[in-house]
Amino acid sequence: MDAVITYVNGLDPVWLEEYASVVGGQVLQKRFRDWGTLRYLLRGIDRLMPFVENVHLLVSGESQVPEWVDRSAVKVVTHREIIPGRFLPTFNSPSIEMFMHRIPDLSEEFLYFNDDMFPVMDCAPEDFFRDGKAVIGFTRHLIAGGKYKKRVRNSDRQARIALGKRPGLFFVRPQHTCSPMLRSESEAIYESCREAIFKVVSRLRTTESFNQYLYLDYLYYQGKIVNKKISNKHLTPAVHSPGTIASYIEKPSRKIICVNDVNMSDEDFTRYREAVLTALERRFPEASRFERV
Numbered sequence: 366m367d368a369v370i371t372y373v374n375g376l377d378p379v380w381l382e383e384y385a386s387v388v389g390g391q392v393l394q395k396r397f398r399d400w401g402t403l404r405y406l407l408r409g410i411d412r413l414m415p416f417v418e419n420v421h422l423l424v425s426g427e428s429q430v431p432e433w434v435d436r437s438a439v440k441v442v443t444h445r446e447i448i449p450g451r452f453l454p455t456f457n458s459p460s461i462e463m464f465m466h467r468i469p470d471l472s473e474e475f476l477y478f479n480d481d482m483f484p485v486m487d488c489a490p491e492d493f494f495r496d497g498k499a500v501i502g503f504t505r506h507l508i509a510g511g512k513y514k515k516r517v518r519n520s521d522r523q524a525r526i527a528l529g530k531r532p533g534l535f536f537v538r539p540q541h542t543c544s545p546m547l548r549s550e551s552e553a554i555y556e557s558c559r560e561a562i563f564k565v566v567s568r569l570r571t572t573e574s575f576n577q578y579l580y581l582d583y584l585y586y587q588g589k590i591v592n593k594k595i596s597n598k599h600l601t602p603a604v605h606s607p608g609t610i611a612s613y614i615e616k617p618s619r620k621i622i623c624v625n626d627v628n629m630s631d632e633d634f635t636r637y638r639e640a641v642l643t644a645l646e647r648r649f650p651e652a653s654r655f656e657r658v
Contacts, residue, residue: 366474379428405645409484411653462577466551499545502594524582542597596620607640614644
């Protein structure tokens with residue numbers, strides 16, 4: 366299987382100039398700031414997921430690729446290679462997610478990572494795929510409060526429509542972790558719902574858009590999901606102290622962790638970033654095959 370990582374460096378001058386020319390105003394830091402963790406995600410994949418054959422780093426442009434990335438080992442993919450030009454530039458991850466399956470030479474089974482998700486314990490292929498089905502936990506929901514859950518509900522409804530099912534009162538949501546995806550099934554719903562997808566693709570997040578759950582829900586309603594939770598721990602500065610997050614990284618009890626950013630002061634961000642990077646360096650001190658040495 367392959368891995369796809371979406372990455373953005375909100376300090377890149379080229380990216381900032383493009384953002385200012387299209388959006389204007391201040392960059393939303395919690396969405397775009399770089400914690401410096403990509404290196405350790407790659408080290409985790411290299412050490413703990415030896416079954417991953419190729420890593421595809423999906424970025425807006427060449428200026429986004431860190432200098433230390435070994436381009437002979439990491440397949441860099443820019444937005445313009447997979448996203449129709451009329452939608453570019455985009456600063457909206459749900460829009461980018463609509464086109465991931467179009468990455469050239471992508472394997473049938475692939476794992477989608479944001480750069481705030483990390484394997485921290487040994488993983489096995491069957492943690493994510495079994496007998497041609499994706500493994501991930503799903504829950505049912507009734508209330509779609511907030512922008513995020515509205516996008517989740519939109520994705521559920523469109524997946525049902527694509528399969529000739531009526532949208533229901535309840536909607537499903539996969540767990541927030543790395544996502545196991547099937548390229549051919551993603552292509553199938555993309556082709557059948559292209560008009561609906563294109564209608565909601567936008568440069569910034571809206572409540573009308575879908576997200577990558579569209580593709581997982583499509584699998585779920587076809588019976589191509591093993592509804593079993595991936596071993597995952599969600600950590601956030603909104604709840605956890607820098608020390609708590611660092612301690613869990615160094616001594617984890619679950620295979621995947623996600624460290625979500627939140628709105629916080631520059632001083633707090635610096636404290637959390639330093640704690641996370643120090644813990645990750647202790648956990649993964651050796652360079653991976655994806656790094657230039």
